[in-house]
Amino acid sequence: MSDADAEADGETGADAPADAFLPEDAHAVRDALVAWYEADHREFPWRRTDDPYEILVSEVMSQQTQLSRVVTAWEAFLERWPTTADLAAADRADVVGFWSDHSLGYNNRAKYLHEAAGQVESEYGGEFPESPDELSELMGVGPYTANAVASFAFNNGDAVVDTNVKRVLYRAFDVPDDDAAFERVAAELMPEGESRVWNNAIMELGGVACEKSPACDEAGCPWREWCHAYQTGDFTAPDVPTQPDFEGSRRQFRGRIVRLLGEHDEMDLDTLGHRIRVDYTPDGEHGREWLRGLLSDLADDGLVQVEEGDDQITARLQ
Template sequence: MTAESAQWFAETDTESVQDALRSWYRADHRSFPWRETTDPYEILVSEVMSQQTQLGRVVDAWEAFLDQWPTAKALSEAERSDVVGFWTNHSLGYNNRAKYLHEAAQQVTEEYNGQFPTEPTELAELMGVGPYTANAVASFAFNNGDAVVDTNVKRVLYRAFAEIHNADDPDYETVANALMPAGESRIWNNAIMELGGVACGKTPRCDEEGCPWREWCHAYQTGDFTAPDVPTQPSFEGSRRQFRGRIVRLLGEHDEMELDTLGHRIRVDYTPDGEHGREWLRELLSDLAEDGLAEVDEAGDVPIARLQK
């Protein structure tokens, strides 16, 4: 871990960061059937299928595959041509993935007496199972993995933590493992991958999806949502239009708000006298007033913002 990252962990309430993500995930997440099982065979099938196919399309194929070959033993006894034919018929990508999955099932049946190994290093000995897939199966089946670091997770870490964003050679794996609560790889990896897939995609939906890390997020504070797989700044992110949208949404929820309260709610680095302070906020409200959307009431001791009636 870099010195900068070590300093961040020393200065940050990582327990609150962890709790926020777990609570967000438990409250609401996309429902996929492989998230409801701890069967390593079923999870391995889902991981292999998901390598080249959108998750929504995997569900039907995964269920049909398990209907036909419900266990590793059943798959090991199948004709390889049938397995490859299934893969092709369901447009699941490279056919060699089906071949390797079939061979992995034979290994489990013949070399492991039908019992999947539980350690990532052992799982990686199965045909076609690389370190990432081995760790995912260990995490989701046995709660026994390291932090998963895929493209989505890298995007989350890069945006959330300035120490990663500013590093010449970011150490994603070390930071991800330091951040993951000990012994909780199943829920943690599901949660951070969900965050990257739902709230922190290439086009982020921070407020819409209630991202639980907005309080700490470097990108949310600065409006810089670039990432390794998002090399250019999306025109909407960090724009005045985005912040005007946040103002309208909040005033719609609360009827009226004091200026500084509103400022802190739409931007975590808001300071009344700072670069993004009252003057900046009044300019946004002035834009909205010209559009007939908002107004500022100066009659009392504290200015109040509200939507125009």
């Protein structure tokens, strides 16, 4: 539902309940994202562990460093200090020196990580706390990092809401640029008890398909069927203040096709063509052959079904 629809229902955009922004088939939205993530995603070693110490190290290292560079540093750090006991017993100067040598950002993060390891050993008997609130008591562990560790180590976190997730929600569901609204919608979307796979999946979506320059088709974004930005061609976002050029692009016309077919059970080829561009002529440059190419792309993406009869070609959403 758009902001205007929410307002018509007596709610302002920012104050609207979470489900006001989500499609009626929100369950299908959830299933599509999880299936997309589980079928193929970037392989990082910390995604193959549920050890909270290893995950905490990866989260702290990732705060200022590209993930591709974090892998080598993360593996070297854990080889040198494989447990919280090892890190707590280390000389702080050695830990800070490692951090600096690997260009991992502010050295105080190394100091805090060293102190957090000491807390785990001295205050928690070597066992990590499991809830976001408890994890936030560790030195240098803020709400985001605490929630990430709770999610990925214990499957016990809340919905992650970082810059990438805000961008995804803003574009996909037309959520207003309001922190409280983002948090409500993110929480509503996350399947109960599934924070590990869900937070990984939605961050992966923001990292490979819905970056500042979107790669919707290239990355096979699983939310194209519902995505407001994909249908309108407007890919602005809170961290993307200028609208990319799309006027006349194939993406623009694919969006128009999806939007129109969402309003009609089916449309024949020429009717659809005349509705999506004023200069459509069946045998012209932007005619049936051009339109069938767009429909073929959408069919390959699983969004549109094309049927060829004796007298006409019709298209409908899958």
